[in-house]
Amino acid sequence: MAVSRTVELDGHIIDSGMMETSFRTIMEMGGSFEVEEFQIGRSKTEESYARLLVEADDEDTLQSIIHELHQNGANPADPTDATLEPAPADQVVPKGFYSTTNHPTEIRVDGEWIDVENIEMDCAVVVEDSEARSASEDSSGQSPREHGDNPRAYTKVLNAVEEGDLIVTGSAGIRVNPPDRPRDSEGAFGFMQGGVSSERPSESTIRKIAGAIEETKREDGDVLAVCGPALIHSGAREDLAALVREGYIDMLSIGNGFAVHDLERDLYGTSLGMDTEELDHPRKGHKHHIYTISEIIRAGGIEEAIEEGLVESGVMYECVRNDVPYVIAGSIRDDGPLPETITDAIEAQNAIREQAHRADFVMMLSTLLHSVAVGNCLPSTTRTVCVDINPATVTQLVDRGSAQAVGMVTDIGTFVPILAEHLFDERE
Template sequence: MSHSRTVEIEGHIIDSGTMQRCFGAVMDLGGSFDVEQFDVGKHEDVESYCRMAVSADDPETLQAILHELHQNGAVLENPTDVELVAAPADKVVPPNFYSTTNHPTEVLYDGEWIDVERIEMDCALIVEPDGGPDGDPRAYTKVLNAVEEDDLVATDQSGIRVNPPERPRSGGGAFGFMQGGVSSERPSESTIREVAEELREVTEAGGNVMVVAGPAVIHSGAGDALAELVEAGYVDALSAGNGFATHDLERSLYGTSLGMDVETLEHPRKGHKHHIWTISEIIRAGGIEAAVEDGIIGEGVMYQCVQNDVDTVLAGSIRDDGPLPDTITDAVEAQNAIRDQAHDADIVLMLATLLHSVAVGNCLPSTTKTVCVDINPATVTQLLDRGSAQAVGMVTDIGTFVPTLAEFVLEGEEAGANDEAAITEDSDA
């Protein structure tokens, strides 16, 4: 006996590859399909539409196929309102709860499609019937440990519509749709110039630039360049670990990073103790901000973050020395702090850190522009595979990338200032 359901897909589904993915998913999972209607959008601003019947030999296979199609934006024909079940206890979700993707999502409630706020992968989807500012229905995500008893949790995928980002009709430059390919042979200088231009545009538009940085940024000698970007106003949020901050502060105090002189690559006598001495000095001062105010720390990334009021989150780990008093040692508290940063970001630079970047990537909507740079291609691949539709991946030395990026950003800023001055002179004349 065959089991069948009809689904609908619409949008720029041909050039975005959506139709190909949907057809492939049905066949890969052992089902079959019959296209009942296919209207092709023949102009740039006209969307395509497809209705197809999907069949499988058993209900379980059909459900698996429908789930995969749902992830690619398909919805059941004549969808019904989302099914909501009250959470039985704090941190407990109902069976068959809907686990979110990182794509823009809507829920059908009381006959109306509602945008889901703060979209993020692997969360529960909560609906408040009168939670909006005017008493309107509201939908948003919650991580499992934040679910409260009696929260109305969406189950299965009925009444839920996922909208994967589509390929833009205009050229996307470095941030072309689903660019995701990783290669050390990509023309790096031109790509870095495009990233620099994007940073300037986001900053000039009042957007938010988030940097996720690993200790290698300091150890490779790129810390000065990152500090320049912070000082010039091109970093709004910094997410890092205890190690990154300790390396940076050690450099300010002793001129070393993990005991190595970054300029000469020499290891001074007792240099291996510098990082723990640094931590003790910051603890004695009462924290990084206090150390800056007292003149103990006078340069570096953390110094510039304090001076320029950059939102900084240092998330701890089990291997941390000290840690610094500013480091958040509670994992859930750290996740929530990173989550707040990620949801405000318009572009994220992930610099030479796998685990920390994965943590941030888990919180990002697929529409956030992402730049991932690491000398290890496996790191870049893993991060880009987390689902951003607008991503740049570069396999290169972070000690080269950050200084070059800073040079191009500040060079463009200077050129813009010169152009503005020239325009002013012409108008005065």
């Protein structure tokens, strides 16, 4: 006997591809559908609406289809409250828990929709009411969260789940709202509507990115730069340092290699043993990076090396001098590492997550693994630009769920200096 459920789609569902994706999902998963109502927006800004009756041969198939549609922004037409189950143990979620997308999400509790805080993909949703908050008060008697008596919902990664946390399970009482993509996008961020292309005019695209950064700063937003060591190797170090010094970058997310080669450039004039100006390899240049690590450790750390005058230029120098926070996340292949490198993977994830939740605009500059790591923590509403010589970097980022990322295929050593030039010209 066939079972059915009615879902609704609203917004720019045609331009964004939401309707087409929903149709395809239903058919590919063995279901069928009937369009019960369809209202088409007749202007560039007017939204559309559709109501679909989704049918399947059995309840399990229907639930699987509804789950996939839900990830795409299709929501039940007859919502009920979310199903909450306590976590049976620390780091253990109930079976059938709801795994989040990176889209803005709401949870229905006691007949009211509440926003899920700190949304990011692949998390559990914890719902906390006033009684639960009272129980979590610290020893001073002050609640660590000031949200009055209203319930709240927020994401938790699985390793942070605590026994007794009320976890959202199933698909009932959950509303996902993917960002709209209207037909006519204006303003500095209007260009951020496509995936990746090596055919776009570099100069005009970089000018638009500069405009987007300017607009972010005018709105008191925070710009996060996610950088790989290729940026140092390519000779863009001084321009990125200038962007930090002039206040265009508010946070830096890097790996041990980036910091080492930036510092190496100051101490020895090389990056991974190569002179980035003369493009030759000095004698013993291949040892410069390990010598650099040794000198920084001897000084007690990056900040200490700068304070004592050992390091006098570069990106890390400007971050310290201008109080720009940075996160150096370590990896299994790191030399040293530097004293500031976070070698605990979970601790590094949490530090990156804190940056990602603060960011309003993110530039991912020539680093595949770090871009994916940060992208996993970003909500889909965060404007993101990914620049790499390899188009596969952006493709993988989008495939992992960061569909908001706009890619530019170009040499990072070309991109950063031109970006800095445009930003500094606009300031004058």
